Amino acid sequence: MADILIVGAGPTGLTAALSLAALGITPRIIEARTNASNLSRAVGLLPGSMTIFDHLGIAERVRGEAVTIEEARILRDxxxxxxxxxxxxPDPNVRLLSLPQDRTEAILAEALAERGVTVEYGKACKGLIQDESGVTVAIEGGEEIRAHEVLGADGAKSAVRQALGLKAEGIELPEDWSIADVELAEPVPPATTIHLNGAHDAVFMIPMERSRVRLVSNTSDALATFGPGLAIARVRREAKFRISVKQVPTYRVGHVALAGDAAHTHSPVGGRGMNLGIDDAAHFAEALSDGSLAGYSAARHAVGAHTIGLSERARKTLLGGSGTRRTVGVTLMRLASRNPALARKLARTIILG
Structure with missing residues (x-):
């Protein structure tokens, strides 16, 4: 019997596994995919995640590959x-870093392997049954895994959450959003740029490498919304997606807990989704280690609700409602950016929440 089984090997599951291993608890970690992801997905890393990575001994590896975002620019039409x-x-740790998610995952997986734990790929959770002593997880193909505790870190469509009969509560935004992962012919400055067009359309450009950027738009075509001006060498990937702003009512049922997108989802505005999952994971590992799992759900639900609120306020200011609200928000940010003290406070708020 495994002491702990982690379902899902994204940043949340890998952080949980590495945190447990660092605490002397050897988990099993399974993943439905047949191999590691090569998709950039989330890119922003906030100071809280870097503090966790410092404790896990991987922060310098991450910093060695990441881009430090030095500026935020907003262009209006x-x-x-x-x-x-x-x-x-003045605190060098109050910085926003950008690194493609697949590289963050690779660094976590390498550090986990160094502790003797490897991801078991091709093992999709098909259901689970609980009793007083633990959980039996059914794996596609007929295998069963028995564990004292299970962590569902298997994303927004979580099979673990579905097996628990939990429903994420909230709203789904009606419009299509889009992303593009683009290599450019020339290097880009280490700045996040937000292009606001008209009253509603927007596209965010975030550097991931010296000449590689992520575009995210609240329209169905990020490249078209950005418009001319990008010297594109290669488009690695384009995709459309819908946004859910949801949270489960409880993060733990019996011997099964949820973390990351399995427990909460929100818009990418503010770049907090992956970081919230990493934070969930570290707190789950600590709670399991010190015997305080009974408080995990309430504590993490409160943090998740706070983060969703931050993301929604930012989204509605820049992207939702009327053009007037956008104008007021941008005007206040412009005035703050021109005052050194207010600019530092604003930047700190953006980075730390």
Whole structure:
């Protein structure tokens, strides 16, 4: 019997596994995919995640590959409206980093393997049964895994959550969003740029490498919304997606807990989704280690609700409602960015929440 089984080997599951291993608890970790992901997906890493990575001994590896985002720029209908330094805080840890998710996952998996734990790929959870002493997880193909505790870190369509009969509560945004992972012919500055077009359309450009950027738009075509001006060498990937702003009512049922997108989802505005999952994972490992799992659900539900609220306020200010709300929000940010003290406070708020 495994002491702990983690379902899902994204950043949340891998962080949970590595955190447990660092605490002397050897988990099993399974993943429905047949191999590691090569998709960039989420890219932003906040100071809280880097503190966790410091404790896990991988922060320097991450910093060695990541781009430190030095500025945030907002363009309104092609004109620069806000230019805010994000690296002005005297604390060098108050920084926003950008790294493709597949590289974050690879670094976590390498560190986990160094501790003797490898991801078991091609093992999809098909259901589970609980009793007083633990959980039996059914794996596609007929295998069963018995564990004292299970962590569902298997994403927004979580099979573990479905097996628990839990429903994420909230709303689904009606519009299509889109992403593009693009290699450029020339290097880009280490700045996040937000292009606001008209009253509603927007596209975010986030550097991931010296000449590689992520575009995210609240329209169905990120490249078209960005418009001319990108010297594109290669489009690695384009995709459309819908956004759910949801959270489960409880993060733990019996011997089964949820973390990451299995427990909560929100818009990518603010870049907090992956970081919230990493934080869930570290807290789950600590709670399991010190015997405080009974408080895990309430504590993480509160943090999740707070983060969803931050993301929604930012989304509605920049992307939702009327053009007037967007104008007011951008104007206030422009005024703050011109005052050094207010600019540092604003940057700190954006980075730390």
């Amino acid at each position: 092609g004109h620069l409206a806000v230019d805010l330094r994000l690296d002005a805080d």
